[in-house]
Amino acid sequence: MxxxxxxxxLLAIVxxxxxxxxxxxxxxxxxxxxxxxxxxxxxxxxxxxxxxxTAQKFETRLLNLDQEPQRFLTVEKKDVIVxxxxxxxxxxxxxxxxxxxxxxxxxxxxxxxxxxxxxxxxEFGKRTVQEVVAGERGEILDVVETTTDQLRDELGITVVDVxxxxxxxxxxxxxxxxxxxxxxxxxxxxxxxxxxxxxxERIRANADREREIILANAYxxxxxxxxxxxxxxxxxxxxxFGKDEEFYTLYRSLNAYRTSFSNNSDILLLExxxxxxxxxxxxQGE
Numbered sequence: 001m002x003x004x005x006x007x008x009x010l011l012a013i014v015x016x017x018x019x020x021x022x023x024x025x026x027x028x029x030x031x032x033x034x035x036x037x038x039x040x041x042x043x044x045x046x047x048x049x050x051x052x053x054t055a056q057k058f059e060t061r062l063l064n065l066d067q068e069p070q071r072f073l074t075v076e077k078k079d080v081i082v083x084x085x086x087x088x089x090x091x092x093x094x095x096x097x098x099x100x101x102x103x104x105x106x107x108x109x110x111x112x113x114x115x116x117x118x119x120x121x122x123e124f125g126k127r128t129v130q131e132v133v134a135g136e137r138g139e140i141l142d143v144v145e146t147t148t149d150q151l152r153d154e155l156g157i158t159v160v161d162v163x164x165x166x167x168x169x170x171x172x173x174x175x176x177x178x179x180x181x182x183x184x185x186x187x188x189x190x191x192x193x194x195x196x197x198x199x200x201e202r203i204r205a206n207a208d209r210e211r212e213i214i215l216a217n218a219y220x221x222x223x224x225x226x227x228x229x230x231x232x233x234x235x236x237x238x239x240x241f242g243k244d245e246e247f248y249t250l251y252r253s254l255n256a257y258r259t260s261f262s263n264n265s266d267i268l269l270l271e272x273x274x275x276x277x278x279x280x281x282x283x284q285g286e
Contacts, residue, residue, distance in 0.1 A: 072124040095156030119147040
């Protein structure tokens with residue numbers, strides 16, 4: 001019984017050191033005394049010779065590069081702070097192992113970050129602040145991805161995607177940019193106000209001119225009507241006066257009396273034999 005137990009234990013130990021499993025999300029390299037022997041293993045259980053062979057596994061899933069925000073200079077020698085991330089995979093495990101000191105993912109991440117930083121620095125150095133913030137961000141990232149394609153042959157990795165989270169301006173640059181933006185908006189607002197005032201003055205001048213024209217036409221029409229009315233009245237008065245001159249004279253005198261003595265405080269100084277009192281002195285007006 002003891003022999004069976006010992007045999008089982010020995011077999012388990014041998015199996016532990018001679019068998020290894022590759023998951024669906026892994027790649028494996030088998031070494032023979034530190035030299036790469038094979039790296040094309042499919043997912044599943046595989047055999048190796050203990051002591052002579054060793055195995056090392058690597059991720060095939062997307063890996064993330066997420067660095068601290070970096071400062072880059074634009075063509076105007078202005079700083080911008082760029083926060084970006086990159087997604088990458090190990091596409092060639094043998095090249096990756098050799099190029100990264102034994103498959104050190106952190107070391108590979110550092111090399112990738114340096115390459116992306118250099119590409120971003122070159123692209124930002126060709127553009128203005130406005131271009132990198134508002135206009136050409138997608139074009140910059142496309143150039144960066146094209147530049148990092150060389151890493152497939154150099155490090156055995158493939159950059160799948162590069163994206164910026166945020167592009168900020170340093171506080172001192174932000175203040176100057178905002179001040180310039182405010183000045184520009186103020187200039188535009190003043191221009192609009194000036195054009196508005198010009199249009200308003202033009203409208204007011206046209207309205208005043210039209211008002212004067214309307215008033216002049218109305219005054220002309222009123223004077224015409226008034227003149228026609230006076231002419232008609234004069235004609236009527238002349239006709240009436242011609243029919244009975246004595247009655248018309250009496251009527252005019254009575255109206256003059258009514259107008260002159262309408263107020264008790266009125267005082268009229270005339271000679272008694274004045275023509276004004278002709279009908280007071282004589283009912284015949286003689």
